[in-house]
Structure formats: C-alpha cells, structure tokens
Amino acid sequence: MRKLFSIVFSAVLLLIAGGQGTWAQNNKVWELGTYPGGTWAVLGDINNFGLGVGQGDLPDGSTHSLGVSLFGPRAGKWFDLGTLGGTATGWEEGVISLSDTGMIVGHSASRDNDRAHAFVWTEKSGMVDLGTLADIGYPTYNSSYAYGVNKQGTLIVGWSGVEESCITCAPTLPTVWTPSVRWKNGQAVTRWTMQKLDTDGYDEMIWWFAWGVNDSGQIVGEGLNGQEQVGVVWTPLKNGKWKLTRLPVASGYPVSEPFKINDRGEISGDLELVDFSGWIPAYWKPLDPLRKTYSAPVVLAMPEGVAICYAEGINELGDMTGECWNEDYTFDRPMHWITKDPAFFQVLTSPGDWGWSFSVNNSRIAAVTYGGGIKCSGDTYISCGGAVQLQSK
Numbered sequence: 001m002r003k004l005f006s007i008v009f010s011a012v013l014l015l016i017a018g019g020q021g022t023w024a025q026n027n028k029v030w031e032l033g034t035y036p037g038g039t040w041a042v043l044g045d046i047n048n049f050g051l052g053v054g055q056g057d058l059p060d061g062s063t064h065s066l067g068v069s070l071f072g073p074r075a076g077k078w079f080d081l082g083t084l085g086g087t088a089t090g091w092e093e094g095v096i097s098l099s100d101t102g103m104i105v106g107h108s109a110s111r112d113n114d115r116a117h118a119f120v121w122t123e124k125s126g127m128v129d130l131g132t133l134a135d136i137g138y139p140t141y142n143s144s145y146a147y148g149v150n151k152q153g154t155l156i157v158g159w160s161g162v163e164e165s166c167i168t169c170a171p172t173l174p175t176v177w178t179p180s181v182r183w184k185n186g187q188a189v190t191r192w193t194m195q196k197l198d199t200d201g202y203d204e205m206i207w208w209f210a211w212g213v214n215d216s217g218q219i220v221g222e223g224l225n226g227q228e229q230v231g232v233v234w235t236p237l238k239n240g241k242w243k244l245t246r247l248p249v250a251s252g253y254p255v256s257e258p259f260k261i262n263d264r265g266e267i268s269g270d271l272e273l274v275d276f277s278g279w280i281p282a283y284w285k286p287l288d289p290l291r292k293t294y295s296a297p298v299v300l301a302m303p304e305g306v307a308i309c310y311a312e313g314i315n316e317l318g319d320m321t322g323e324c325w326n327e328d329y330t331f332d333r334p335m336h337w338i339t340k341d342p343a344f345f346q347v348l349t350s351p352g353d354w355g356w357s358f359s360v361n362n363s364r365i366a367a368v369t370y371g372g373g374i375k376c377s378g379d380t381y382i383s384c385g386g387a388v389q390l391q392s393k
Contacts (some may be wrong), residue, residue, distance in 0.1 A: 016043070027349045028389035032068050033377055035078040035361035041066065043385035044096040045359040046367040049152070053098045054369070054385050063089040065096055065106045065121075070144075070365070070387055072117040081106075082127050088114035092166060095145055099153035104284060106132075108157075116166075117344065118146035118158050122190060123143075130177055130192055133160035138196070148212045148219075151263070154179060157219050168210070172222050174199065174210040176242065195235055198244040205230065212267075213268035216293065220258040220267050231256030231269060231274075235291065246294045247284055256297065258284065258358075259312040266339055267290045268320045270310035271299070281311040281322060283339055298336045310370045311337055313359040313366065319390055321348070321366045323356035334368050336360075336390055348388050352376050357388075359391075364390040370391060 032052070034041040037059030046052045050070035058080065065081040073168075086109025096106035100155055103122050110117040110129060118130040133141035138160070144160040158268060174197040179190050197219065197230060203224030213219045217310035218235035222229060231249075236244035249256045253271035257279075261267045265286040270279045282297040302309045306324040312322035318339035325332035332354035336346040348357065353372030360366040368386045376384035 027391060029342065029349065029351055030070055030076070030387040031351045032076055032078070032385040032387065033375060034384055035064075035080065038078075039380060040382035041078070041385040042359075042369040042383060043068075043367040043387070046070075046361050046365060047098050047100050047388060048100075048361045048363065049100060049102075050363070051098060051363075052364065052385065052387065053096050053104050054104075054367075055096060056385070057089075059087070059352075060092075062087075065104070065108065065119075067098075068105065068385065075109050078120060078226075081121050082120055084108040084117055084127055085111040086114040089187050092145065094180075095147050097146070097148045099149045100140040100151045101153040103139055103149060105149045105156050105158075106251055107145040112142070115143040116145060116164065117198075118144040118156070118160075118175075120146065120177075128192075129277075130156070131194055133173060133175065133194065134198060136194060136196075138173065138282050141171075144175065144194075146177070147210065147320045148260075150215045150217075150263055154215070155217060155219075156212045157213045157221070159209050160193050160196075162196075168207050168224070168393045172207050172209065173221075174208040174223075176210065176213070178218060178240070190218075195241075196249065197242055198363075199222075200244065202230060202244075203227070210234070211258065214261045214263045214265070216263060216265070216267060220247075220261045220263050222376075223256055227274075229257065229272070231258045233258070233261070233294065245294075248300065250282070250297050253278075253280065253297075256282075257310070259310070260277040260314045262316050262318075264316060264318075266314060266318065267294070268311040268314040268322070269297075270322075270393045278284075279310055281309040281320075281335075281337060283311060283314070283320060283337075285339070298339075298342050301343050303331070303345065303347060306331055307337065308364060311335075313357055315360045315362050315364070316340075317362060317364065319360050319364055319366075321357035321360045325354075329354070332387070334366065334370070336366070346391070350388055351386055352384070356387075358389065366390055 041056030352370030355370030
C-alpha cells in the first residue's frame with residue numbers, strides 16, 4: 001500500500017511507458033504552505049468549490065485536521081478543525097475527505113484513551129464523534145477512521161479496528177455511516193448510523209479499508225492479510241445493505257488496490273505484484289448501466305525509468321492524479337492521467353522537488369502535497385500543501 005512496502009522495480013514495467021508523456025508546464029500553482037507556525041502539512045482532498053482539507057502540526061507540535069480555501073476572502077489561510085478531546089498526536093497519509101457541502105470527515109484522538117475515532121465536521125456542528133464498531137456489537141473494534149465521503153455529503157466510509165488500528169498495524173473491518181435527521185429544540189440535527197460492510201467469503205483477510213464512495217452509493221476498498229490482497233466494490237442494495245464484488249485483475253498482477261470512484265462509476269487505483277514490489281496505475285470502468293460488472297483493469301502509462309505509480313484522485317471528467325517514484329527517489333512526482341487515453345500522462349508542475357496528489361476536482365484543480373523548493377525546504381518544513389490547475393492534453 002503506497003510506500004509501506006519495499007520498492008523493487010521490474011524491468012517489464014518499462015514496456016508500458018508510452019511516448020506521449022509530458023511535463024505539464026505553466027500550470028497555475030497555489031503554494032499553501034502550512035498552518036501558521038507549523039512545520040508540515042499534507043493536503044488530502046479538494047472539493048468542487050476549491051476548499052481543501054488535510055493534516056498538519058500546530059505551533060505546539062500537535063497534529064490536527066485542517067482546512068484551507070483557494071478562493072474568497074480567506075484564500076490561503078489554514079483553519080483548525082479542533083479535536084475530539086484527546087491529546088495524542090499522529091498522522092495517517094491523506095486520511096481525510098470532504099463533500100461539496102463543506103462537510104469534512106477524518107479521524108482524531110478521542111477522550112477514549114486517546115484512541116483514534118472517526119469524525120464528521122461542519123461549520124455549524126464542529127467536530128462530532130462517529131463512534132466505532134464496539135458501539136454496535138464488535139467489542140474489540142474500539143477505534144475508527146473515516147476516509148471518504150461522497151459529494152452530496154450523504155455517505156461516509158472508512159474502517160473500525162482493534163486498539164490503534166492504524167493502516168495494517170491491527171485488524172480492521174470496513175464501515176459505512178448513513179444519515180438520518182431528527183428534530184431537537186426546533187432544529188434539524190443529523191444523526192449518523194454505522195454498519196459493517198459485507199466481507200463474506202474473505203474470512204482470511206485481516207485488514208479491511210473502505211476508501212471511496214460516490215453519490216450512487218458505490219463504495220470501493222480492499223482487504224488484505226500480508227500474503228494476499230483483494231480490491232472490491234460494494235454495490236448498494238434496496239434493503240440498506242451493500243453487496244461485495246471482487247474487481248478483476250490483470251495477468252501477472254494478481255493484486256488490485258482501488259482508491260476512488262466517480263459518479264460515472266469509474267474507479268482509480270493500481271495493480272501490484274503478489275509481493276507488493278511493483279505497482280502500475282490503472283482504472284476500471286462499469287460494463288453495464290446498473291454497474292454490476294466491471295471491465296478488466298485498464299493499465300495507464302508511466303514515465304520511463306520510474307519504479308512505482310498509483311492513480312488515486314478521479315473527477316467526473318476522467319482526470320486522474322497520483323504519484324510515481326523510482327528506487328532511489330531521484331524521481332518522485334505528482335502525476336496526471338486521463339481515462340479517455342491510457343497512453344497519456346503528465347508529470348505535474350508543483351512548487352517542490354517531490355510530491356503526490358490524492359484528489360482532483362471537476363474544475364481540474366489537483367490537491368498536492370510537496371516538499372523542497374523555495375518556500376518548503378531546509379530544516380523548517382518537512383512537507384507543504386498546495387494545488388495545481390491541470391492542463392488539457
């Protein structure tokens with residue numbers, strides 16, 4: 001999963017590198033830096049109104065979830081979402097998302113022994129604890145993370161785990177939260193109900209993650225156990241449940257890792273070798289109007305000589321963003337692909353020497369995290385948040 005595994009590049013990957021790759025030049029770039037007085041920030045998501053969300057440290061060194069807008073009177077000014085009452089600090093790469101309504105989801109240290117709990121935040125409600133599976137009959141699953149939310153702000157997805165349950169450090173189960181509205185003191189209040197997603201037929205999988213969800217209620221994610229890994233899509237049923245289906249894989253690459261799904265049902269992700277040592281970017285597309293079946297993964301082009309690539313962000317236009325890097329990290333850059341031409345790629349211009357992109361909105365603005373460069377280098381900054389306007393092919 002991303003950079004969690006050792007990087008060993010197979011020469012066969014060079015065969016898929018096309019001649020249509022370009023460096024995206026003269027892009028509009030937003031250098032957002034960090035929260036005032038902080039030393040690092042990552043930007044995990046951006047909505048269609050130019051609001052970005054991420055994580056970073058405050059002047060006291062604590063890690064918080066943060067927001068920042070590209071436009072308007074507060075453009076470029078980071079704001080703190082607060083906490084759920086805990087004191088522990090920590091970071092999970094890009095584990096935060098937001099809707100077009102301005103609703104933000106992520107995780108924060110809670111009063112419950114500083115365990116991570118999923119939260120939902122709005123400007124009106126502030127940060128609200130979404131609870132864990134321990135609350136609904138899974139007593140050992142007492143932490144949770146919210147990773148994705150759809151654009152309408154009507155579904156939240158993530159996972160709940162044992163104790164700390166950071167990515168692959170303890171058993172986890174995939175979860176979805178659905179809303180209902182009740183009235184309190186004459187005001188409408190949203191209540192979120194958690195349920196475990198279907199994992200039937202894959203009992204050997206120890207860790208489960210629900211990464212992305214669209215406005216049709218489709219959810220993508222994965223299960224893994226250290227030796228095996230399965231990429232899946234959950235399809236909503238009329239009874240309020242979801243049905244699990246395994247996504248197709250490619251010959252020679254038996255591991256699939258889907259990350260995001262757009263409202264057309266297109267899924268971004270990557271394919272991996274069985275030992276996780278080689279990754280190639282890919283996407284899947286539905287084969288029928290009801291989206292019950294999916295195509296074989298469509299492999300995307302890579303820059304010549306890089307070691308690993310993944311595609312994560314995807315918008316309704318078919319733009320995808322992600323990252324590529326090589327074994328010695330002399331090349332480590334945010335990337336741009338398009339579904340209509342798998343042979344095309346762009347290396348995104350960004351302010352720093354390295355970076356990645358987890359999200360792109362329908363205005364073709366990609367959220368980026370970067371390091372190095374003029375304003376994010378030296379001993380002061382580890383990484384900074386930013387954004388890049390994509391160019392056409």
